[in-house]
Every structure is written in C-alpha cells, then in structure tokens.
Amino acid sequence: MLTLYSSSEDKKKTEHLLALDGAKERLKLFKADLLEESSFDQAIDGCDAVFHTASPVLFTVTDPQTELIDPALKGTINVLNTCKQVSSVKRVILTSSTAAVLSRQPPIGPNDLVDETFFSDPSLCRETKNWYSLSKILAENAAWQFAKDNGIDMVVLNPGFICGPLLQPTLNMSVELIVDFINGKNPFNKRYYRFSDVRDVALVHIKALETPSANGRYIIDGPNMSVNDIIDILRKLFPDLSIADTNEESEMNEMICQVCVEKVKNLGVEFTPMKSSLRDTIVSLKEKCLL
Numbered sequence: 001m002l003t004l005y006s007s008s009e010d011k012k013k014t015e016h017l018l019a020l021d022g023a024k025e026r027l028k029l030f031k032a033d034l035l036e037e038s039s040f041d042q043a044i045d046g047c048d049a050v051f052h053t054a055s056p057v058l059f060t061v062t063d064p065q066t067e068l069i070d071p072a073l074k075g076t077i078n079v080l081n082t083c084k085q086v087s088s089v090k091r092v093i094l095t096s097s098t099a100a101v102l103s104r105q106p107p108i109g110p111n112d113l114v115d116e117t118f119f120s121d122p123s124l125c126r127e128t129k130n131w132y133s134l135s136k137i138l139a140e141n142a143a144w145q146f147a148k149d150n151g152i153d154m155v156v157l158n159p160g161f162i163c164g165p166l167l168q169p170t171l172n173m174s175v176e177l178i179v180d181f182i183n184g185k186n187p188f189n190k191r192y193y194r195f196s197d198v199r200d201v202a203l204v205h206i207k208a209l210e211t212p213s214a215n216g217r218y219i220i221d222g223p224n225m226s227v228n229d230i231i232d233i234l235r236k237l238f239p240d241l242s243i244a245d246t247n248e249e250s251e252m253n254e255m256i257c258q259v260c261v262e263k264v265k266n267l268g269v270e271f272t273p274m275k276s277s278l279r280d281t282i283v284s285l286k287e288k289c290l291l
Contacts, residue, residue: 016168034075040082048088049209052079053095055139057132057173059187064131072135076143084150091153093208096140098160098221098259099133108257115260116158116217155208157201159220163277164198165284178281179291181227182234184244192224192256197272197280207267218264222274224256230278237279 014029030043034054044050055072076094083089102108103120119141125134140156147154162174171179174195180187201220208214235243261271285291 012169034071034078037078038082040079041085044079044082044086044089046088047086049091049093050079050083050089051093051095051205051209052076053205055095055135059132059173061131064129064134068131068135069138072139073142076139077146080143080146080150080152080154083152084146089152091155091209092147093205094140094143094154094156095205096156096158096217097133097136098158098219099130100136100140101158101219102257103128103130103133103137110256110258113258113260114219116219116263155214156217157204157208157220158217159196159201159204160222161193161195162198162201163195163281164272165280166288166290169288171290175281175285178230178278179285181230182241182243182291186227190227192226193230194222194224194259195274195277196220196222197277200269200271204264204267204269207269211267214267218267219259219261220264221259221261222271225274230274233275233278234282237275238282241282 017023017027017029020027028043030040032039032043055075056068058067061067080092083092100120101114101116101118103125104118105121105124108114108118120133120137122134122137122141125131125137143154143156146152161177162172163178164175166172166175177187177193204218204220208218231243234241265271282291
C-alpha cells in the first residue's frame with residue numbers, strides 16, 4: 001500500500017493514516033509536490049498501479065491559475081510522466097469529477113441522460129469563471145492525450161459530491177456542505193444535490209484496478225435529493241440535532257438531469273443508501289468534534 005502527501009512531515013496530515021490498521025507494516029509515506037517534476041519518482045518506483053487522487057477542491061479563489069489549474073493540470077502530467085518511465089506500473093486510476101462532465105453548452109436539461117460520453121466545455125468554464133470545472137476538464141483532457149500518446153492503461157473516475165464518514169480530522173468541501181445545510185446555508189444556491197458515499201467511491205477505485213476489463217470513464221453519482229429532503233432525513237435520524245430552517249423563498253439555480261450509472265454498477269458496486277450515508281456522516285462529524 002502506498003500513500004502520497006505533499007508533506008509527510010506534517011503530523012496533522014498523517015497521524016490518522018499512521019493510525020490505520022496495518023499501517024506500520026504496509027504504509028509508506030513520501031514527500032511530494034504536484035508542481036515539481038520527478039517529485040513522485042521515489043514513491044512510484046516499483047509500483048504495479050498508481051491512484052492519482054490529489055487536486056485542489058476550491059470554489060472561491062483569487063488566482064485560479066495558481067490555486068487550481070496548475071496543481072490539477074501540471075500535477076497530473078507530472079505523475080503520468082513518472083508512470084510512463086516506471087515499467088512496473090500496469091494501470092493508472094485518475095480521480096476526475098462530474099465537474100468535468102456537466103458544464104456544457106447548450107446546458108444539460110431534465111430530459112438529457114448524462115453518461116460517460118459527456119465532457120465539460122473549457123470555453124464555457126472560462127466564460128462563466130467556473131474555475132474548478134475548468135481545472136478538472138483541462139487535467140482530464142490532458143491525461144487522456146498523454147495516456148494515448150504514451151500507451152498508458154488509464155481508467156478515469158468522475159464522482160460528484162461525496163459524503164460519509166471522514167478519515168481525516170478536518171472538514172473537506174463535500175462534507176462541509178452537509179454542515180452548511182444544518183446551519184441553514186446553501187452555498188451553491190441549489191435546491192437539488194446529488195451525493196455519493198465515500199466508501200462506494202473508494203470501492204470503485206479498487207474495482208477499477210482489479211477488473212481487467214475496466215476502461216474509459218466511470219461516473220459515480222447518487223440520486224437527486226432536495227435540500228429539504230436531506231434536512232428531513234437528518235431531523236428524523238438525529239432529533240436532538242439543532243438544524244436551522246432553510247430559506248424556501250430564495251431563487252435557486254438549477255441543473256436537474258438524469259445520470260446513467262450503469263457502467264459503474266457493472267463493476268459490481270452497489271451504492272449505499274443516502275439515509276445510511278447521512279447517518280454515518282453525522283456520527284463521524286460528532287466523533288471528530290466538527291459539528
């Protein structure tokens with residue numbers, strides 16, 4: 001087992017990893033930087049497979065090129081360039097996002113069935129200043145071209161918002177969204193959201209590696225749920241939880257569509273029910289004193 005961190009010397013970033021069962025025997029940490037060429041050479045040397053999951057998730061930035069695009073794009077190419085040079089690497093699993101799928105022109109409508117053939121439009125992302133989506137689509141497009149040019153067996157996963165129990169001791173953006181709902185906030189100004197369970201997403205990564213026939217892209221996404229549906233579930237599961245009322249009168253931007261997840265289910269993955277995911281999310285937040 002191999003895990004990479006930008007700084008293995010930062011104990012706050014690594015303590016929870018070193019505490020995992022079997023970490024002492026099977027986990028190695030390496031210092032690496034997405035923007036440094038050859039930074040991953042030592043970590044990837046001798047590996048059979050590489051999971052590239054690291055890319056900043058930010059929706060408010062002052063310098064999109066530096067904060068989002070360079071780490072996503074240059075980081076991906078730096079990792080793949082090392083994979084090209086290490087003969088033991090048989091497959092690369094790249095974590096992209098539904099952000100690289102859904103930003104299109106004309107906009108996706110309620111009658112559209114989104115599948116793995118849908119790609120976001122970089123020009124539209126620039127025009128609308130959707131910098132996160134731009135970083136993901138530029139990185140994924142570059143990865144596909146690099147893999148094609150260099151004969152790399154690569155599988156790409158496109159998850160959306162993710163919930164479920166936290167491994168790290170700090171909030172990430174997706175789970176912070178659940179906390180926002182509890183506090184009566186709706187930062188994306190949407191009535192409907194789609195979440196996947198982090199354990200399902202992790203399992204898809206493993207299946208994408210261990211299934212020889214796995215290929216191309218795999219969208220990982222849950223059903224449409226309104227903010228009020230999510231809040232109602234939480235109130236029933238945790239009646240003692242102080243949940244603020246949401247503002248029903250606010251005008252919300254919507255992009256409701258149907259998403260086909262048959263391809264990922266064909267890997268043998270059964271999605272965790274949203275009720276279970278939300279329950280385990282709140283339990284985890286409470287255990288880590290984040291709620």
